[in-house]
Amino acid sequence: MNTFIGVVLEGTRIVIAEITPEGNIMQSKTYLSAFFNQESALSMIVDSLHDFESSQGWKERPLAIGVGLIGRVDPVNGVWFHMDPDWSQAINFAEAISNEFHVPCFIDNDVKCGANAVRKWGYGKNTQDFIYLYVGTGIAASIVSNGVLLRGANYNAGEVGHLRVGVQVGVRCPCGRMDCVESIASMMGIDRCARFLRPYYETRLHFPDKDTMISADEVFRLARAGDPLCAKLVGNASEALANLIMNLVRVSDPDTVILGGEMVADGFLIEEIRRHLQPVTMRFVTNGVVLTKLNPRLINLLGAASIAMDGVNSK
Amino acid sequence: MNTFIGVVLEGTRIVIAEITPEGNIMQSKTYLSAFFNQESALSMIVDSLHDFESSQGWKERPLAIGVGLIGRVDPVNGVWFHMDPDWSQAINFAEAISNEFHVPCFIDNDVKCGANAVRKWGYGKNTQDFIYLYVGTGIAASIVSNGVLLRGANYNAGEVGHLRVGVQVGVRCPCGRMDCVESIASMMGIDRCARFLRPYYETRLHFPDKDTMISADEVFRLARAGDPLCAKLVGNASEALANLIMNLVRVSDPDTVILGGEMVADGFLIEEIRRHLQPVTMRFVTNGVVLTKLNPRLINLLGAASIAMDGVNSK
Known part of the structure; x- marks a missing residue:
């Protein structure tokens, strides 16, 4: 073989x-x-x-x-x-x-x-219009429209981590803008926001030194247990991702939105995201917002x- | 003929x-x-x-x-x-x-x-990757990528008036969401925001009854003259449009962004928009953000x- x-x-x-x-x-x-x-x-x-x-x-x-x-x-x-x-x-x-x-x-x-x-092994087999949204260390999307993957004039299409989506934390993104969605809702963003918001919320979250990223899994676990800082981080991240998805849906009108990446791997965040999705905006996304059946990591x-x-x- | x-x-x-x-x-x-x-x-x-x-x-x-x-x-x-x-x-x-x-x-x-x-008579003749952004009564975009106009799974691509872009006024859009860019930066949005913000800012703006839309031209004229409410309306609208443009640039990576519609027709708003554009985000938009040479109205x-x-x- x-x-x-x-x-x-x-x-x-x-x-x-x-x-x-x-x-x-x-x-x-x-x-x-x-x-x-x-x-x-x-x-x-x-x-x-x-x-x-x-x-x-x-x-x-x-x-x-x-x-x-x-x-x-x-x-x-x-x-x-x-x-x-x-x-x-x-x-x-x-x-x-x-x-x-x-x-x-x-x-x-x-x-x-x-x-x-x-497209080869997952949900993309059945659709010509989908968005694959990767939420891991950073955030990016691949947008397929009428069967064609958008690449852009300079191979830079889909860098949607740098969209502003209406959630305001007050963190500056390395790109120079404030509150890019990647600065709020990626692994990097969770780390950045946790350190930024630490003075304002009680928490049992472990803060490693700055060279080590805060564990998103721990943030999710503590959020479920009612930890105030972690609940805030998850609330911001899920609202920001829902807004990002709704923004992208308005741009390319897909019938399916497929999530992958470490941040969504355990299935917790997608449930939180779905709570923020608004039916009018999502009415044509007939296959919904789904977690990839392929290993998201x-x-x-x-x-x-x-x-x-x-x-x-x-x- | x-x-x-x-x-x-x-x-x-x-x-x-x-x-x-x-x-x-x-x-x-x-x-x-x-x-x-x-x-x-x-x-x-x-x-x-x-x-x-x-x-x-x-x-x-x-x-x-x-x-x-x-x-x-x-x-x-x-x-x-x-x-x-x-x-x-x-x-x-x-x-x-x-x-x-x-x-x-x-x-x-x-x-x-x-x-x-x-494409037939304007800037679109020279590019395969552009965005035509219409800012009039409402807001919508046509996105052309590699020469192809995006239509979406349900002919609904480009309804970008309903993106949230990080400017928060507190107005509800008819779609149900808060602060969609169309509710801030279209003719309809200027009308809506002017009435909503009227109690908080001094102004000489004329408020017709609710069946008649507030004149965007008058808002622009008064903003240039330093009217506090009108300056706020123009500031919000131009920041929202700049953020919308930067969001869309990250999605489809065009080399040209072409503006049309009544709101941008007199050339004032595009100058205000350009002040909010960030060089890193816009670096590949080599032909810039331009006003259509065709009659924008x-x-x-x-x-x-x-x-x-x-x-x-x-x-």
């Missing part, structure tokens, strides 16, 4: 997996990482892939490598434009990887990879492998 | 014009109207067209009629689905008009007509004629 390699680059780690054509994860390994620019990220991915091969080996013969990257990616030419507004150096990422490992490499933005997984990794499969098949 | 008839149905009026293939308006007439459902709107449009023909006559031989309608329209089958969430009765609008006047009739949503005019009417032209040419 042939397999495919999926790689995702996240804010603080690289995950590599060997995945079957049916989307089953045969083995995977997580590498903690820190990188300062795209060249160093590329070199860390190369090192990690070499380690994976030497320490674990492949179960089968991998046909191709798919990599999900942060930021702006040109999937046709395999070029990674940038990972951050401040770090911008277009590099021929796919070519560098395939030269190193002698198999074809395909790349795309991580959340756009996730949407591809949704690994969906972008599955997607990275899925673009490798599609890439090989289209050659 | 042949001509085309453009018709737009707006909240309180019907405008009819005879337009050349180059987009010149040879003659036009405005009919004040009130209608309660789609059947009555159809019958008013039929009556108005008959009046136009008998009172003015056509300058040339009209080849087709194009009608821009409020709400959800299926342009392929000529079906008008609904004008309002509460009034929904799909009718075969195009067929009814073409049977009555013995020329082909084509229909679309009014703001989607406007985007077609932008008549752009949807031009668009109605333009869909008639395209309809005839594609047959």
Whole structure:
């Protein structure tokens, strides 16, 4: 049997997996990482892939490598434009990887990879108009309209973490604006808001030092137990995500909104979100707001492998 | 020479014009109207067209009629689905008009007509990724991505007047949500906010009775003169529109944002909007936020004629 390699680059780690054509994860390994620019990220991915091969080996013969990257990616030419507004150096990422490992490499933005997984193995099979909303360390969306994934004039469509949605906490986003939804409702946002709101609410939440992110799972658990700060954090996050979803529904008129990512993985937040959804706004979203049936924590990794499969098949 | 008839149905009026293939308006007439459902709107449009023909006559031989309608329209089958969430009765609008006047009739949503005019005669000629944002009685957008106009699963894409964008006044939108951008930054919104905020700010603004809309032109004039209420209204509206634009830029990543509609027609508001735009968010909008060179007050009417032209040419 042939397999495919999926790689995702996240804010603080690289995950590599060997995945079957049916989307089953045969083995995977997580590498903690820190990188300062795209060249160093590329070199860390190369090192990690070499380690994976030497320490674990492949179960089968991998046909191709798919990599999900942060930021702006040109999937046709395999070029990674940038990972951050401040770090911008277009590099021929796919070519560098395939030269190193002698198999074809395909790349795309991580959340756009996730949407591809949704189309191949998830709810996306049955709809031409859906939104895949990723809520993890950050927030981003893939919008599919009439069967086509929006990419934009500069491969930057779907960066919806930077929408303002009407929930005001008073936190500044790294992008420079106040109260972007990502600053309120992502893992990063929960961490930021918890520290910002700590003086104003009683809490039993554990605050690690600033290099370690506050555990969203702990925030959810304490919120359910009535902890005032955590209840406020969950209330803000769920209202902000509901408003984001309703904003996006007005823009692209999907029939299905599919949630993925670590923040929604345990099924708690989606129930809170649904309470804030307004029927008039949501009336055409006939399949509703649903949690992906694919593993919400690994969906972008599955997607990275899925673009490798599609890439090989289209050659 | 042949001509085309453009018709737009707006909240309180019907405008009819005879337009050349180059987009010149040879003659036009405005009919004040009130209608309660789609059947009555159809019958008013039929009556108005008959009046136009008998009172003015056509300058040339009209080849087709194009009608821009409020709400959800299926342009392929000529079906008008609904004008309002509460009034929904799909009718075969195009067929009814073409049977009555013995020329082909084509229909679309009014703001989607406007985007077609932008592509045919305006800035849209040079870009595959743009947003046409209409700010008039209400607010809506046409989003073109990779050359394709977004329509959505139910012909409802682009109803962006109902986005929440982070400006909070405390007004309830007819849709049921608080502080939708349309309730703050459209002609309707200016009227609503002026009445709502009147007790809190000094002003020399004239308040007509509730059946007559407050003049946005007067609000702009007084704001420039330092009137406290009007300055607040313009400040809220321009910040809300800037936030709406930045939200939409994050969703679809256009290279151009084109404004049209009565609210932006005199060029004042766009300057105020630009002050609130943040460079990081706008960095890929390389052609900027521009006022349409087509008449901003008549752009949807031009668009109605333009869909008639395209309809005839594609047959």
